Amino acid sequence: MNDASGLRERKKRATREALQSAALRLALAQGPENVRVEEIAEAAGVSPRTYNNYFSSREQAIVAAVAADRAAQLAAAVTGRPAGSGLADTVIDAVVASCTDPGDHPRGALLMIATTPALRACYVDAVTSIEDTLAGAVTARHPGIDPLTAQVLAAAVGAATRIALRRWLHAATVPASMPGFVVPAGSLPDGIRTALTPLAPALDAAALDAAPDEPGPMSPAR
Amino acid sequence: MNDASGLRERKKRATREALQSAALRLALAQGPENVRVEEIAEAAGVSPRTYNNYFSSREQAIVAAVAADRAAQLAAAVTGRPAGSGLADTVIDAVVASCTDPGDHPRGALLMIATTPALRACYVDAVTSIEDTLAGAVTARHPGIDPLTAQVLAAAVGAATRIALRRWLHAATVPASMPGFVVPAGSLPDGIRTALTPLAPALDAAALDAAPDEPGPMSPAR
DNA sequence: ACAGAAACTTGCGTGCACGCAATTTTGCGT
DNA sequence: ACGCAAAATTGCGTGCACGCAAGTTTCTGT
Numbered sequence: 168m169n170d171a172s173g174l175r176e177r178k179k180r181a182t183r184e185a186l187q188s189a190a191l192r193l194a195l196a197q198g199p200e201n202v203r204v205e206e207i208a209e210a211a212g213v214s215p216r217t218y219n220n221y222f223s224s225r226e227q228a229i230v231a232a233v234a235a236d237r238a239a240q241l242a243a244a245v246t247g248r249p250a251g252s253g254l255a256d257t258v259i260d261a262v263v264a265s266c267t268d269p270g271d272h273p274r275g276a277l278l279m280i281a282t283t284p285a286l287r288a289c290y291v292d293a294v295t296s297i298e299d300t301l302a303g304a305v306t307a308r309h310p311g312i313d314p315l316t317a318q319v320l321a322a323a324v325g326a327a328t329r330i331a332l333r334r335w336l337h338a339a340t341v342p343a344s345m346p347g348f349v350v351p352a353g354s355l356p357d358g359i360r361t362a363l364t365p366l367a368p369a370l371d372a373a374a375l376d377a378a379p380d381e382p383g384p385m386s387p388a389r
Numbered sequence: 390m391n392d393a394s395g396l397r398e399r400k401k402r403a404t405r406e407a408l409q410s411a412a413l414r415l416a417l418a419q420g421p422e423n424v425r426v427e428e429i430a431e432a433a434g435v436s437p438r439t440y441n442n443y444f445s446s447r448e449q450a451i452v453a454a455v456a457a458d459r460a461a462q463l464a465a466a467v468t469g470r471p472a473g474s475g476l477a478d479t480v481i482d483a484v485v486a487s488c489t490d491p492g493d494h495p496r497g498a499l500l501m502i503a504t505t506p507a508l509r510a511c512y513v514d515a516v517t518s519i520e521d522t523l524a525g526a527v528t529a530r531h532p533g534i535d536p537l538t539a540q541v542l543a544a545a546v547g548a549a550t551r552i553a554l555r556r557w558l559h560a561a562t563v564p565a566s567m568p569g570f571v572v573p574a575g576s577l578p579d580g581i582r583t584a585l586t587p588l589a590p591a592l593d594a595a596a597l598d599a600a601p602d603e604p605g606p607m608s609p610a611r
Numbered sequence: 612a613c614a615g616a617a618a619c620t621t622g623c624g625t626g627c628a629c630g631c632a633a634t635t636t637t638g639c640g641t
Numbered sequence: 642a643c644g645c646a647a648a649a650t651t652g653c654g655t656g657c658a659c660g661c662a663a664g665t666t667t668c669t670g671t
Contacts, residue, residue, distance in 0.1 A: 175637060175648075204627065214651050219628060316587040318552055323545035323588060330540055365538040366545060369591035397618070397667055426657070436621050441658060 183221050185211040190228035195275060199229060199283050226289035230280060234293035236270035238300045245304035254309065254374035255367035258301075258324060262363065263356045266328075281336050291329055298325040311377030320373060323366050331355070331362035405443050407433040412450035417497060421451060421505050448511035452502060456515035458492035460522045467526035476531065476596035477589035480523075480546060484585065485578045488550075503558050513551055520547040533599035542595055545588050553577070553584035 189210035193202045204225050208218045222228045244261035269277070280286040302321035306312055335355050411432035415424045426447050430440045444450045466483035491499070502508040524543035528534055557577050 173638075178637090179649085215627090216629090216651055216653090217649085220650075223628070225627070313587075315552075315556070315584060319549045319584050319587045322548035322552055323591075326544035326548045327541045330537075330544055334537070362537060362541050365535075365541045365595050366588075366591050368594035369545075369588050372590035373587055395668080400667090401619080437657095438621055438623090438659090439619085442620075445658070447657070 182211060182213060182217075184232075186213070186218060186221055186228050187232040191232055191272065191276060194229045195279065199226070199279060199286055202229075224289060226286050227293075230286060230289045230293055233270070233273050233276055233280065234290060234297065236273070237265060238297045240268065240270055241265040241297060242300050242304045245301065246307060253371045254305070255370040257308070258305070258320075258370055259360060259363045259367070262324060262328060263359055266359060267356050281332065287332075294325050294329065298322050301325070309374050309377050312373060313377070316373050316376075320366070320370055323369070324363065327362045327366055328359055331358040334358060334362075404433060404435060404439075406454075408435070408440060408443055408450050409454040413454055413494060413498060416451045417501065421448070421501060421508055424451075446511060448508050449515075452508060452511045452515055455492070455495050455498055455502065456512060456519065458495070459487060460519045462490065462492055463487040463519060464522050464526045467523065468529060475589075475593045476527070477592040479530070480527070480542075480592055481582060481585045481589070484546060484550060485581055488581060489578050503554065516547050516551065520544050523547070531596050531599050534595060535599070538595050538598075542588070542592055545591070546585065549584045549588055550581055553580040556580060556584075 186207060190202070190207045193206055193210065202225070204218055205215050207225075207228060208215045211218075218228070222231065241261060244264045245257065248257045248261065280290050298318070298321040301324060302314070302317040305317045305321060306314060309317075332355070335353070335358050338353070408429060412424070412429045415428055415432065424447075426440055427437050429447075429450060430437045433440075440450070444453065463483060466486045467479060470479050470483065502512050520540070520543040523546060524536070524539040527539045527543060528536060531539075554577070557575070557580050560575070
């Protein structure tokens with residue numbers, strides 16, 4: 168009973184989720200700048216000090232729920248794409264899909280995170296853990312691939328996504344001064360796709376170097 | 390006289406460098422944890438508040454000098470490699486070289502940054518700006534390349550380097566079982582090279598898509 | 612040369628991250 | 642059921658990042 172079944176673990180998870188949801192709710196309601204740690208802690212029924220035992224920054228709690236949601240979504244999108252297509256198409260489509268399809272909460276949430284610098288920075292950090300998830304999904308699909316290679320490719324994908332995100336909202340914030348000079352919006356999915364395209368050769372090459380995905384039902388270990 | 394010739398700009402640069410060198414010197418002398426912002430500010434002859442007008446964290450000043458050094462070194466290594474070879478080889482060799490060849494100060498500096506978590510995190514952030522430098526160098530060498538592509542590839546290289554660095558010192562972090570011998574398994578340059586290898590196809594493909602630096606076979610649109 | 616503007620510095624106040632040690636809660640063996 | 646050990650919570654103190662509103666230095670036009 169070391170894992171999730173213990174009372175202890177359940178309580179920890181409960182407070183963590185309470186903190187996350189409270190933080191997100193308050194941030195959406197009052198604006199992210201007008202939320203004190205004390206408020207979040209009080210809403211979750213713990214002391215402010217305990218908050219920092221769960222999250223190491225004020226923004227982290229706000230972002231955590233959305234980020235976790237995204238990770239799960241990405242993994243599902245990658246593993247859900249059964250077989251046959253190249254790694255590049257698989258990964259790119261999965262990333263685009265995970266950004267198109269909103270998870271549970273985020274409607275204004277994503278926009279708030281994107282437009283608030285502090286939250287954006289925190290979200291970028293959280294993306295790092297998503298990269299690990301991606302790497303895991305990739306090795307699951309192509310067992311013969313080198314783990315290091317998978318990790319590098321996943322990190323590259325994350326970096327490209329980050330750039331696409333940055334460009335997208337940099338273009339979106341401009342138009343206050345110049346009426347119509349720079350078209351404010353390409354769609355974010357398109358931007359991500361074009362940002363990811365340069366990495367396609369590396370993805371396909373890696374998949375080709377290793378064993379291509381198996382025609383048969385044998386499930387390799389690990 | 391808007392640029393570097395003004396008195397104002399010269400003074401700003403002077404204080405910035407004073408803060409950087411003081412921070413690095415104190416960190417090396419006393420250990421990074423035992424340096425107060427107040428000390429650095431006093432050593433540079435400014436108020437503690439002014440320190441935060443130049444650097445937004447305590448670690449940033451320590452890392453800044455080394456990071457800037459690295460950026461210059463990398464750019465030189467990329468542009469210095471005359472022509473003819475593939476983009477992948479060029480970039481990989483340049484990155485490895487910039488990590489092998491120590492700049493001015495860093496002897497223990499790099500090791501200190503690598504082993505102190507807070508400094509490492511800050512250095513990783515600084516690497517982001519190095520990526521921009523790399524992207525610039527790449528577009529200088531291959532003018533026909535899409536700027537976005539260059540940026541993505543540079544970010545991918547940065548991400549791979551980050552992973553190599555992390556793996557290297559994760560292997561080096563031996564618990565207290567063996568005191569005295571903390572020899573890292575494998576050299577860092579080798580680790581970087583292997584981490585960068587999976588990206589080679591993407592780099593070469595991008596260079597081929599654009600105009601190669603010498604008149605070669607024309608490449609079809611992708 | 613001089614007055615006004617723009618930029619930089621500084622002190623102050625606030626909220627936050629985190630180490631430390633005391634206290635409470637939970638888990639487990641007997 | 643009981644008690645001890647491990648773990649989590651909490652309060653406190655310290656150092657830090659940053660907005661704000663003076664005060665000071667540099668730049669610019671006339």
